[in-house]
Amino acid sequence: MSLHGERWIQREVLVALAGPSAQRKARQTLAPLSWELEKAMHEAGHSVIALKLDLFPWEVSIIPDREIKIGKNGYHQEGLARYGYVPRDEVPIETKTEDLSKSRRVQESDRRTAARYCLVLGQSCSWRDGMRTYRKLRANTDQLVNKYWIQIVALGGELRRHWILDDSDIREIIAQAET
Numbered sequence: 001m002s003l004h005g006e007r008w009i010q011r012e013v014l015v016a017l018a019g020p021s022a023q024r025k026a027r028q029t030l031a032p033l034s035w036e037l038e039k040a041m042h043e044a045g046h047s048v049i050a051l052k053l054d055l056f057p058w059e060v061s062i063i064p065d066r067e068i069k070i071g072k073n074g075y076h077q078e079g080l081a082r083y084g085y086v087p088r089d090e091v092p093i094e095t096k097t098e099d100l101s102k103s104r105r106v107q108e109s110d111r112r113t114a115a116r117y118c119l120v121l122g123q124s125c126s127w128r129d130g131m132r133t134y135r136k137l138r139a140n141t142d143q144l145v146n147k148y149w150i151q152i153v154a155l156g157g158e159l160r161r162h163w164i165l166d167d168s169d170i171r172e173i174i175a176q177a178e179t
Contacts, residue, residue, distance in 0.1 A: 009117045010137065011053050016114040017141040018049035019081065022152050025145055030153075036062060037160045039079045044156035046081035046110075047170055048148050049141070057081065057171075058088040060155070061164040088167045114138075151177040 022045025026033060030041070039062040047057040062079040084091065108116070115134055122129030145152065154177035159165055165173070 006121060009121055011055065013114045013117045013121075013134075013137045014053060014141050014144065015046055015050045015055065015083070016110045016117075017138050018045040018145060019043060019110050021045060021138070021141045021145040022048075022156070025142075025149065026156070034160075036163075037156065040159040041152065041156040043079040043081045044152045044159055045145055047083065048152045048155055048174060049144050050081070050083040051170070051174060052144065052148055055083045055085060056087045056167065057083045058091075058167050059164070060159055060170060062159060063163055153177075 019042040023038060023042040026038060026041035030037070033041075043060045043062060047060045050057050059082045060080070064078045065080070114137070115130065118134040118137065119125055119127070119130035121133045151174045155165075155170065155173050158169070158173050162169075
């Protein structure tokens with residue numbers, strides 16, 4: 001695998017694990033949490049870490065979608081953080097009009113997505129090697145969440161108030177939190 005491919009996969013893992021990491025930290029530091037604030041912190045974690053890894057957050061939402069199930073257990077999607085490798089306004093118009101969140105009615109959980117990518121990153125593609133990579137990248141994600149916690153809390157708070165934010169809102173809230 002090329003270095004570029006490895007870096008792409010590592011970024012995807014870090015962003016996938018940022019939501020659960022931010023949610024965990026919120027439970028420890030902001031408890032008790034409402035459902036809305038817990039989900040907002042989870043989705044804010046994805047968006048802030050995506051931005052800090054030079055990706056482009058397009059939209060973040062905590063509006064539940066009962067049509068999309070997460071994993072085999074059938075939990076409903078309760079939030080969404082969409083991002084890309086180019087700014088939202090550079091995406092072809094036909095892609096913008098599609099509802100990308102509904103492209104699959106059953107989606108993987110964040111942790112399953114990260115674990116699947118970690119199997120590819122491992123040296124031997126064995127489960128043990130994949131889990132070693134997963135634990136290493138989870139620790140890296142926790143460090144990133146700690147480093148950008150103020151921005152995550154700011155974005156999570158605004159997301160809790162508005163339930164949906166677009167790319168310009170996301171960038172503005174994060175920039176204000178950094179000053």
